[in-house]
Amino acid sequence: MTGDIPEHYSGGGNLADRIARDLRARGLEPSDLTPAEFEPLDEFHFRGRAATLELAAQMRLTPQSNVLDIGSGLGGVARTIADTAGCHVTGIDLTAELCAAAAEISRWLGLADKTEFQQGDATSLPFADDAFDAAITVHVAMNIPAKHRMYSEARRVLRPGALFAVYDILQGEGGEMIFPAPWAAEPSISHLATPQEMETLLREAGFKLLDSIDSTAESLRWLEERTAGTGPPPPVPITTRLLFGEGYKQMVQNQLRALRERRMLTWSFLCEA
Numbered sequence: 607m608t609g610d611i612p613e614h615y616s617g618g619g620n621l622a623d624r625i626a627r628d629l630r631a632r633g634l635e636p637s638d639l640t641p642a643e644f645e646p647l648d649e650f651h652f653r654g655r656a657a658t659l660e661l662a663a664q665m666r667l668t669p670q671s672n673v674l675d676i677g678s679g680l681g682g683v684a685r686t687i688a689d690t691a692g693c694h695v696t697g698i699d700l701t702a703e704l705c706a707a708a709a710e711i712s713r714w715l716g717l718a719d720k721t722e723f724q725q726g727d728a729t730s731l732p733f734a735d736d737a738f739d740a741a742i743t744v745h746v747a748m749n750i751p752a753k754h755r756m757y758s759e760a761r762r763v764l765r766p767g768a769l770f771a772v773y774d775i776l777q778g779e780g781g782e783m784i785f786p787a788p789w790a791a792e793p794s795i796s797h798l799a800t801p802q803e804m805e806t807l808l809r810e811a812g813f814k815l816l817d818s819i820d821s822t823a824e825s826l827r828w829l830e831e832r833t834a835g836t837g838p839p840p841p842v843p844i845t846t847r848l849l850f851g852e853g854y855k856q857m858v859q860n861q862l863r864a865l866r867e868r869r870m871l872t873w874s875f876l877c878e879a
Contacts, residue, residue, distance in 0.1 A: 648682030677746025681708030757811035
């Protein structure tokens with residue numbers, strides 16, 4: 607899996623330095639913050655940290671668990687799981703710039719010993735068979751056309767009986783997606799599956815499907831509230847706008863419309879290897 611995906615997510619490069627510089631300009635020292643306070647920046651998926659915690663609560667994690675985060679981005683999901691479950695999380699992402707920034711943020715937050723990040727392809731994982739006790743992927747497969755390979759690889763590296771939590775943006779019944787979107791400035795790197803296609807893909811990869819949840823309505827409410835600026839201001843005043851620049855405003859508006867019209871859905875699946 608190649609193409610323009612790393613360029614799309616690199617945010618112009620030097621992400622960790624830019625994040626640190628922006629925080630300090632606002633009177634915040636990166637190492638004084640907590641993983642939860644980084645949520646507006648490093649958990650750029652619908653419903654943020656709350657959604658991660660919901661998924662993690664179903665994954666039967668212990669401090670001894672060895673967890674894989676497929677498409678780890680800036681590392682927010684990995685750090686939330688490592689911080690709350692006390693386990694070790696390995697993140698893999700196609701974009702080297704995101705991996706470097708994720709590792710640096712983990713150092714700031716005192717989680718370098720519980721998280722590690724490496725560049726790699728979700729459709730060809732660089733890990734041995736049965737290497738992990740659990741795995742998670744959050745808002746990743748939208749960029750991957752060969753989903754059958756992604757899920758087959760996830761099954762391969764999981765021990766029998768391990769849980770796999772999938773939370774992604776899917777194609778809805780309301781029409782085609784509107785671009786730009788956070789995962790794709792234009793349609794060529796967007797590959798949305800329908801809920802029915804996802805269930806088939808996961809089963810054909812060898813997973814037993816335990817649960818399937820449509821959270822589109824909740825995601826719409828969350829994005830509407832966030833866009834309206836209701837509630838207390840976030841402790842970290844830096845968001846994913848850092849990655850996407852001024853085009854982010856249009857991306858948000860497109861997502862609001864797409865959720866309202868069910869052009870896009872948010873959906874989670876819990877599977878057993």
